[in-house]
Amino acid sequence: ETGVTQTPRHLVMGMTNKKSLKCEQHLGHNAMYWYKQSAKKPLELMFVYSLEERVENNSVPSRFSPECPNSSHLFLHLHTLQPEDSALYLCASSLSPVEVNTEAFFGQGTRLTVV
Amino acid sequence: AQKITQTQPGMFVQEKEAVTLDCTYDTSDPSYGLFWYKQPSSGEMIFLIYQGSYDQQNATEGRYSLNFQKARKSANLVISASQLGDSAMYFCAMREGDWSGNKLVFGAGTILRVKS
Numbered sequence: 001e002t003g004v005t006q007t008p009r010h011l012v013m014g015m016t017n018k019k020s021l022k023c024e025q026h027l028g029h030n031a032m033y034w035y036k037q038s039a040k041k042p043l044e045l046m047f048v049y050s051l052e053e054r055v056e057n058n059s060v061p062s063r064f065s066p067e068c069p070n071s072s073h074l075f076l077h078l079h080t081l082q083p084e085d086s087a088l089y090l091c092a093s094s095l096s097p098v099e100v101n102t103e104a105f106f107g108q109g110t111r112l113t114v115v
Numbered sequence: 116a117q118k119i120t121q122t123q124p125g126m127f128v129q130e131k132e133a134v135t136l137d138c139t140y141d142t143s144d145p146s147y148g149l150f151w152y153k154q155p156s157s158g159e160m161i162f163l164i165y166q167g168s169y170d171q172q173n174a175t176e177g178r179y180s181l182n183f184q185k186a187r188k189s190a191n192l193v194i195s196a197s198q199l200g201d202s203a204m205y206f207c208a209m210r211e212g213d214w215s216g217n218k219l220v221f222g223a224g225t226i227l228r229v230k231s
Contacts, residue, residue, distance in 0.1 A: 042221050090160060092160070100168075101165060102168050104162070
C-alpha cells in the first residue's frame with residue numbers, strides 16, 4: 001500500500017454510538033492531521049500530531065478524541081456525536097512538521113453521517 | 116481575518132481553453148508556502164503545485180502554473196488546455212513559517228466545470 005488510507009469510506013452512526021475512524025500512511029511522514037470538511041465551509045483543521053505528539057487542538061469538542069499510537073497510524077474516536085458533526089473527515093500527513101514547503105498528502109476521507 | 120480568500124465560488128471553462136482560479140492570502144510572516152489542491156467528487160485532496168514566498172520564479176507543473184504576485188498577495192492558479200477531467204473543487208492553501216502547529220490553512224474553494 002502507498003499513500004494515505006482512510007477507513008471506513010462511509011459511516012452512518014446514531015448519536016449514542018461510539019465509532020472510530022482510522023488513518024494509515026506508509027510514506028514515512030512525521031506529521032499527521034485530521035481535517036473536517038462540511039458543506040459550503042472551508043476545511044477546518046482539527047488536530048495535528050508531530051512525531052506522535054499532539055501539537056494542535058483547534059477547540060474541537062471532546063466528543064472527538066484523537067489517538068496516534070505510532071507515526072504511521074492516526075485514529076479519531078467518536079462518541080455521542082450531533083447531526084451537525086456530519087461531514088467529510090480527511091486525514092493527511094506530511095514529511096516534516098516544521099518546513100514551510102512541505103505539502104500534505106490526503107486520504108480519500110470518511111463520509112460521516114450522524115442520525 | 117481570513118488567511119486565504121477564494122472569491123470565485125464556481126467557474127466554467129470550455130474544454131481546451133485556459134482558466135484562472137483566484138487566490139489571495141494574508142500573512143505578516145516573510146516565510147510562507149502556497150499550495151493548490153484539487154478535490155474530485157471522490158473526496159481525495161490531490162496536491163497540484165507549490166510556490167514558496169522566496170521563490171523568484173512562478174511555479175509550473177505540467178498544465179498548471181501559479182501566477183504569484185507577492186506585492187498583491189495573490190497566488191492564482193492557471194490551468195491551460197482544460198480537460199473534462201479537470202472538473203473538480205480547487206483549494207488554495209498556505210503554510211506560514213512560524214511554528215504554529217504546522218497548520219495548512221485552506222480557502223473556501225472554487226468549483227470548476229469544464230464544458231465539452
